[in-house]
Amino acid sequence: MGATRARIAIDAMGGDHAPAEIITGALRAKEELGVDILLVGDPQQIQAALPPQPNLGQIEIVPAEGTIEMHEEPLGAIKRKPKASINVAMDLVKRQQADAVVSAGHSGAAMAAALLRLGRIKGIDRPAIGAVLPTIASKPVLILDVGANVDCRPKFLDQFAVMGSVYSQYVLGISEPKVGLLNIGEEPCKGNDLSIRVHEMLEKNPRVAFIGNAEGRDVLSGRFDVIVCDGFTGNVLLKFAEAVGEVMLQILREELPQGLHGQLGTAILKPNLRRIKQRVDHAEHGGGLLLGVAGICIISHGSSQAPSIFNAIRMAKEAIDHQVLERIQSQERNNRQSAIGSSEANSDD
Amino acid sequence: MGATRARIAIDAMGGDHAPAEIITGALRAKEELGVDILLVGDPQQIQAALPPQPNLGQIEIVPAEGTIEMHEEPLGAIKRKPKASINVAMDLVKRQQADAVVSAGHSGAAMAAALLRLGRIKGIDRPAIGAVLPTIASKPVLILDVGANVDCRPKFLDQFAVMGSVYSQYVLGISEPKVGLLNIGEEPCKGNDLSIRVHEMLEKNPRVAFIGNAEGRDVLSGRFDVIVCDGFTGNVLLKFAEAVGEVMLQILREELPQGLHGQLGTAILKPNLRRIKQRVDHAEHGGGLLLGVAGICIISHGSSQAPSIFNAIRMAKEAIDHQVLERIQSQERNNRQSAIGSSEANSDD
Structure with missing residues (x-):
């Protein structure tokens, strides 16, 4: 800049x-x-x-x-x-x-x-809001869209996959980001009308490393680096995920100090519990990036x-430092040029 | 029976x-x-x-x-x-x-x-799969549909609300179940095409106590007794929720025993940790009910x-004991009769 x-x-x-x-x-x-x-x-x-x-x-x-x-x-x-x-x-x-x-x-x-x-x-065609969530692996997952587009056409999600891969690679430092499609089953035939069509598009998209459907249970597994979805499902999921951290802390607050040994053990574990709070507190994970x-x-x-x-x-600074914007722009430019070069019709925007 | x-x-x-x-x-x-x-x-x-x-x-x-x-x-x-x-x-x-x-x-x-x-x-018109999740209040929440219908018409969700209310009232023992619509904002105008139209229908539905939209963060809050959604969003949410219990246990396993005091405290807290495992382990919450x-x-x-x-x-036995099936059937029968009685056209099925 x-x-x-x-x-x-x-x-x-x-x-x-x-x-x-x-x-x-x-x-x-x-x-x-x-x-x-x-x-x-x-x-x-x-x-x-x-x-x-x-x-x-x-x-x-x-x-x-x-x-x-x-x-x-x-x-x-x-x-x-x-x-x-x-x-x-x-x-x-x-x-x-x-x-x-x-x-x-x-x-x-x-x-x-x-x-x-x-x-x-x-x-x-449409910007998406991306959110970064921690996983149980040592790396985060980027989910998009988490709220910008509640009703999506298949090509929107196809584009989210490209933008998300750029962000994952350059900002989150993942060399070949594995892309997943949020869905209700592993098989390509599973899902709603939108997700079945997006699956087909992503399989043919040479610009992303699409590895298949991601079920709800896979989101925090670390198997996927980028997960694309419509903004309705993504928003519900993100807000649920954020609230779950609170729920978890409340369960700990209720259950851990119970009984005499509970109070003693909880007192001893105070520093460890503080670390747990940091890991699950969504305030620690910044905001959403509009891509x-x-x-x-x-x-x-x-x-x-x-x-x-x-x-x-900090998230903004990282996006600036790693030139996310310029990289997405040049990706799109190259894509248009290669489409013209291979003289394939690609005027569907 | x-x-x-x-x-x-x-x-x-x-x-x-x-x-x-x-x-x-x-x-x-x-x-x-x-x-x-x-x-x-x-x-x-x-x-x-x-x-x-x-x-x-x-x-x-x-x-x-x-x-x-x-x-x-x-x-x-x-x-x-x-x-x-x-x-x-x-x-x-x-x-x-x-x-x-x-x-x-x-x-x-x-x-x-x-x-x-x-x-x-x-x-x-369509059966739904209902799942019961624990909340931070002292009562569970019923979510439906969690996977039977990935592409829904508005009236499906309207019917889910009625069936869910019956289940909540008679099996879960909640006298006037508060119904919510899973959505991305509180305001009636928020949401995708489906949820905006369902919101209108639920507001006019005299058979359910609809109290508005439920965002992802509200699901486990206990504010709602029944939450309706399309089967795609519901399935993603349910599988995520179940996996989150595992994630939470893993974070506890990683963080609690760290350090000498961590090992001591964790040993002391063993019975309390077992109770936490019971609360978050999805195996404890049975299966989905096909309504x-x-x-x-x-x-x-x-x-x-x-x-x-x-x-x-146990879930099956409770549904039998509380005559869920007969109650839904009689609700629907009464609804048809009152529709005929008030000579309103209600032939939209």
Whole structure:
């Protein structure tokens, strides 16, 4: 992106805990990750939320007016409020004054703003939100789409597989990412109408290492590096997975301290239990990456507090450092050229 | 049903661990639950798997020939093999020689056999598989469909809600079951094409207490007693949920014993950890109930061992004891009569 330090535009007004928690997370990221931070939002509110003497050097504040509320229809609101913080943040990326956007505001609005202001990558029909989950193996799995497209056509998922493979390879460092299709059985004939057709497409796609269907039980197994699905199923699965961490901690809190020996054992195990909390707490795993738009956008939970924002900024920095955007763009460019070269009709976009 | 003791037909040949584990689970259920067991399958194999001197009284063996293999297309195989164990078991229910079927064989074949041999309940377009999951509240949640119908029309889910409510009320003992629609947001406008239309139908359905959309994070919260969804999403979610229990146990096994104090604490906590295992181990939660066919059928995992089979038989017994089938049938009958009574057109089946 040219700049030595990654420059991240933060939607300071988006999310349940904006602006205070957003700013706290951003300041920590500035210090610990060595990124430049642009806080986008109402200057007075941002100033009021800044610590009295931030010993972090210059904080850049980019003024914006208003925000998109959770109940608002995203596309309409994005158009009606050009100066809303998420729009101003996207414009910074468009004008190359920032390398990425992080927002914990209305996720639909963030996607609409990205589409309208930055546009899609050529060759990609629909952007997808990717989420990285830990597995029982020593590597994570990328799942996409987890909410951008609730009704999908087969080629969308085919494209998700390509984008996800690029992200997995360059950001997560997996040399040949194994791609799976989320489905209800192992056999190619299993699934709903969409998944049966996607299976056929993925088998023929030379740009991804498709190894077959991934059932619900396979998601956290580590057998797959990238799992593609429609945004409805993916969103249900992701939110369930996040909540399960909480459920697990609650079961531990209920069962472990029971009885005298329970209390003793639990006291002894305190540091180990803290590590378990870290492994299952979804705040540790950042936000979702919007793949397929011509800019890097991290969409965080509305409930994000400072640690989540910090992790979302780290995710943005990694995507910048590893040039995810440029790599997807060049993949698509090469694909078009090879399609022209082999004079195969590939005008189906 | 006439009989004092519930009579359960067991597909002794179905499942990865058939017949040995199936029979072990069935014998335990006979003893502990006071049910009559009919073991359906190859008499020689069943005899060979029976303990030398079963001190459990008479074991009834019902001969069958062959079974439906996992790779076989269910409907074709069911028709081609009328004497297969799952067909013979269904026929026992049809002839009222048994009150329920339990099978860990090919689940699609079990459904096909139930549909062909027993038929649907009048008023129900499609049967659904319901699964009961524990929640963090002191009551379980029923999710349906978890795999019978991968592509659904809105009215299917509307009917799932009615059947699920009956099951929740009479078997799970919840006086007014709160029904939710699995979806990606709280607002009625959220979701895919299917869920938006189902939301409208459920809001108008006087036979269920619909309280709105259930997101992935709400599934285990205890806020909902019945959650309806298409069989694709439900199957992915269920298999993920079951695997998560394993993941949790693995994280505990990895993290708890670390360090000297970790080993000490873990040793002290052994009984508490055993209780945790019981709470999250999906083998403890029986199988899926096929709702909407004119008979009681429990579909267990292919991987079921004796404890799962035992729990599946308990599930069958509870459905028999609480007359789930008769209650759904009478609900549907009343619904038709009231529709005629109010001379509203309701011929949309």
